[in-house]
Structures are given as C-alpha cells and as structure tokens.
Amino acid sequence: MQVIYLDNNATTRVAPEVVEEMLPYLSEFYGNPSSMHSFGGRVGDKIKTAREQVARLIGASPEEIIFTSCGTESDSTAVRAALATQPDKKHIITSRVEHPAIKNLCEYLAKNDYRVTYVPVDREGRLDLDYLYRSLTDDTAIVSLMWANNESGVIFPIEEVAAKIKAKGILLHTDAVQAAGKVPVDVNASQVDMLSMSGHKIHAPKGVGVLYVRKATPYAPFMLGGHQEHGRRGGTENVASIIGLGKACEMAAEHLDDMQTRVRGLRDKLETALLTQIPNSMVNGTHDRDDRLPNTTSIAYEFVEGEAILLMMNELGICASSGSACTSGSLEPSHVLRAMNVPFTAAHGSIRYSLSSYTTAKEIDFVIEKMPPIISRLREMSPFWQEAAQNQLVGS
Amino acid sequence: MWEYTDKLREHFLNPCNVGAIDDADGIGEVGSLACGDALKLFFKVDDNERIVDVKFQTFGCASAIASSSALTEMIKGKTLQEAEKISNEDIAEFLGGLPKEKMHCSVMGRDALEKAIANFRGDGGKKKEGDIVCECFGITDVEIKRAVNENNLKSIDDVTDYVKAGGGCGNCHDRIQAIIDTALGKKPLEIIKPVRLTNLQKIKLIEETLEADIKPALKQDGGNIELVDVDGNRVYVRMIGSCATCSKSQLTLKNHVESKLRQKVTPELIVEEV
Incomplete structure (x- = not known):
C-alpha cells in the first residue's frame, strides 16, 4: 500500500543523499576519530566537516556545536548546565506548551528545590509576553522556550524576547528541534545562549542531536567521560549519524526556500480545503499562518475522536498524529491543546498534519479527497453530532 | 501503534x-x-x-x-x-x-x-451509587470497587485502564490506592475445608507432606526432620542434621513446617519439637 507521510513533526525519512554519505562510515571507514593514526584521523576530518555544515545552518561557529544523542539530551544538558554553573539561582522560566523533554525535566526540578514558572499561551497558542517579562527575576537561572511548537506549529518570537531576557543577564535556551530546517534560525540574530536540534526531524537518522552553546556561556557537561567534543560531551562519537546530520543540515539550508514556498503552499491548500469542506472544524494555533511553521497544520474536528480518525486514515495509508493520546484512561487532550483552551467539543478530535520537502501536490489532493468522508462517517456514529444537528449547532 | x-x-x-x-x-x-x-x-x-x-x-x-x-x-x-x-x-x-x-x-x-x-x-x-472519587471523570467508589474486585486490579494504573478513574488530574490517587488496598486486604484467604480424617489418614498425609514438601527444602540446607508421633492434632517431630543445631529451627518449625502441614492436612495442627 502507498504511504502518504504527513507526520514529519514526529520524524522524517532519512534522505537518500544522507544515507549515501553515511554508508562508508558504517563499513570500511570504521576508525575512531580520536585515534593517532590517519585511518581514524580521516574520520575525524569528516566530523569536522559535519560540524561546519551544522554551524552554517544556524549561523554559529563550528566550535559552538556539540554533538549529542538526541534533542532530549541537548535540552537536558542546556538546562542542567545553566543550573550547575549558577548554583545560587533557583528559578527557571519555561512555557506551558514545551516538549516533554523540557516539561518533564522542569517538573522534576520543581520537586527538587527549584521554582518553575510556566508562561501561558493564548487561545491561538501565542506566548504571553507580558507574563514572561514580569516573571524575570534576579533569581532566574535560565529561560527555556521552544522556537516553534511541535503540535500547533506556532512560532515563538525568540529574537524579540532574547533581547529583554539577555538585558537582565539571564541565560536563554531554545528548543529549536521543530524550527531548524523549516524556518530561518540564526543564533546571531536571536542572540540565544543555547539551542537544541535533533537530526531525525530534518532527514538525518534518529539518535543524533546538537546543542549549540554560545562562546563564553557558562557550561557544565552532562555526560562526563573522554575528551570528545572538547570535554563538553563524553562518549565516542556516533560517527555515521553525525556525518549524516552534517549532510542533512546542508540540504536543509538548500531546501529552506522550497519549504517556505512550495511546502507552505501545499499546507495552506490542505488547511483551507479541510476547513471549508468539513463543517465544525477549526485550526489549533494562530490564524496568522506566517506565525506557524510552514509545514504544520493542526485541525480540530468537533464531536469525533482523534484515534478513530487516525485509524481510518491509516487504512488509506495516510500517516498523521492526533493531539490526544487515547491510551489508558487518560483520555485527556495533550497539555498543548489544554494550555490553548481548545474547546472540549473539539480537543479530542484534533489531527496534526505535518509535511516535508518530499510531500507532493498529488498526495495533498488525495488527503483532501479522503478526509471529509472519514469525518462524516465517524460523526454519523457520534451521539453528540446527532445532538448538535438537532440543536442546529452544525455549520455547513 | x-x-x-x-x-x-x-x-x-x-x-x-x-x-x-x-x-x-x-x-x-x-x-x-x-x-x-x-x-x-x-x-x-x-x-x-x-x-x-x-x-x-x-x-x-x-x-x-x-x-x-x-x-x-x-x-x-x-x-x-x-x-x-x-x-x-x-x-x-x-x-x-x-x-x-x-x-x-x-x-x-x-x-x-x-x-x-x-x-x-x-x-x-x-442516582449514581456511592461517592465520587475521581472528579475528572465522575467515577464513584462503588464503581472503582466493582472494577477492582471483578478484574482483580492491583494498581492505580490498572484502575485507570478499566474505569478511567485517576487518569485526569491525579488528585484522587490516594483514595483509589486505599480502595485497592482494602480490596486486597479483605480478599478471603483460600479456605481449606476441614476434612474429617481418621487418625491413620491424618498420619499418612502428614508423612506424605513431610516427604514431598518439607524435607527437600530442609535437605538443601543440610538438615532434615523426622516424625516422632501424632497425638490428636499435636505433631511431634525431631529436627536432625544442621536443623538440630540451627538457631532458626523454631522459626522454620512454625513458619515452614507447621504452616505447610496446616495447609495440606488440617488447620488445627500444632507442631512441636521433641
């Protein structure tokens, strides 16, 4: 069966060019980049190139790039480094819609002597900037805010907030796992101190990530070990994946235009068509599409449940995500949708479609054709849809 | 998936x-x-x-x-x-x-x-029977008790899987745990029906149990046990080998030997060392 993959915020296909770049380092060139001999040394050279490729994508210097195992490790390292190097400061600021990598870390720290402020978002998923600025104190060790949200795609104004946060001498970390490769991310324009990236969201393999640390930023390693990454992250390098990530970053820079124009166009087309053709549906996230990632649209369908929608899509080979994990009795919508106050009639029926450079117009047309019957079929079974119809709450 | x-x-x-x-x-x-x-x-x-x-x-x-x-x-x-x-x-x-x-x-x-x-x-x-325990999903103690008893649930996660209680804010977790604890505690122990045994049957059963269930374990520790006499419900035994000198032998006698014999033969048995 054909697969129409619209779940690129979950993970992406590894680009064939990336695979090709990696293969020799999974077979013949197996040397250790730390070795004295030139057999290992040539592997070290390749890692150097990868570091430069990654740095170029975000406007950093190569020596500011630390390779890690994933976005989560990068996030954890950044926050813990800020706390370890400023032992007197006990306050952390983050948002209510962060990825679990930050959310669960902060919840853990909140139980262990730290004070955490969770900045709210509005109904459209936009950060409450006044709340953020009011929360900054002399005790604040770090502010960690995502560049763009994985579920709604809403972009936070990192460049704008960076100036105010840094003026107070507070460290700023951003989780740019979703933003990198989809919108321009420039560490100089934004003046962030630390930034996290993940390989598998930009067509590199899973199991490799990046932490950018601005020069002269106080830092303490999370993984202690050998001298790899200049002692900032111990452990023998994930050589092939790092090389793949370098190539993926180079390609992401090349594809940024395609993402901003063609992919954005497909996303807009999909969003408009679904909202027009399916009554009682709404976008989760700001209506200003420019303030969302160009590849993401999250749509809430009233009176139906997300997992049932996904399973019907799955029958047609369409892959997407729902905004509520319907596992166990925790039938609660995700913390992101709850933070955005998505009405309870719709929160359970949210579907996130996330595109990539590989998405074609034909695929989008197929999805546009198939979604309305799926939703109406499930609504025919739904007691609430019947009720709403009787009470004339149903749009056309 | x-x-x-x-x-x-x-x-x-x-x-x-x-x-x-x-x-x-x-x-x-x-x-x-x-x-x-x-x-x-x-x-x-x-x-x-x-x-x-x-x-x-x-x-x-x-x-x-x-x-x-x-x-x-x-x-x-x-x-x-x-x-x-x-x-x-x-x-x-x-x-x-x-x-x-x-x-x-x-x-x-x-x-x-x-x-x-x-x-x-x-x-x-x-009206719904019982008191609401889980406010998020409106689940009562009666419903939780029923699910726990009918499905032999042992943890809060189990309860959440079956009746959703506890899957929201989590404020009710203590109360759910209390219901589980009560259910587990109250669970009737396996009742051994008192069987009317003749003296000969009783002695035979005691011997069999000693051979099959008790001696092998004691032998592993270099000890053994010997049946001396049975008088009504009193069972007289002699500890031998390492058991004879072991400081924990009284414990073994009561916890292991006596409980096993009570389970297999009749709950009224009292085991004594001679």
Missing part, C-alpha cells in the same frame, strides 16, 4: 447496528464529550423481554466503537435476563481481546447495557 485484533478492526471499520431507535424500550447513556468517549445504546424487546432490535451511537476511539458494535451483536436475540450476565470481559473476549489500556471501552459497553435495562425497568433515573 495499535495492537488491535483483526476482529476488533473489522468491528471498527464496519460496525454493526449503528444508529438510533426512535421508539426504543430501553436507552442507556454513558460517558461525555469531555471524557473523550461516550456510548448511547437503544434496544427494543418483545413480550418475552427478548431483545429484537438494538442500535448504538458512539463517540470515541476505535476500540470504543468496536466494543459497542460487539455488544450489540452479543445481546441481539437474547432475553434481558441473559444479556444482563454479559461482563466487560465477555465483550473484550468477543473481540479477541483488548489492549489493557483500552479495557475501559468494554466497561463502558457493559455500563450502557445496565443503564438501558434499568431504563426499561423504570429505575433509570436512579
């Missing part, structure tokens, strides 16, 4: 008996939009209280829809008395099993059926 059986998928993709019955004899409604799933069950019965038509409307995940469809197929043609006996386990079984996290879907089916039957019998307006 979903670990659903083919049968469940079939009942989700092509559910049976979807719809409403305008002049239904019994209607049962459970769940809500906020809870994430809900089921409305309609049935009609004939003069013998046999279900002649049944329909459902469900809002929920694939297993909620499949469980509803399964339920309607299971009760169609049955008398209300027969239908009443259907448990949530039966619904799950009909579908070839449900993932543990989805058991609450089968419970929802059972509850809707109960409510519809109550509605038919005219006691549908009855």
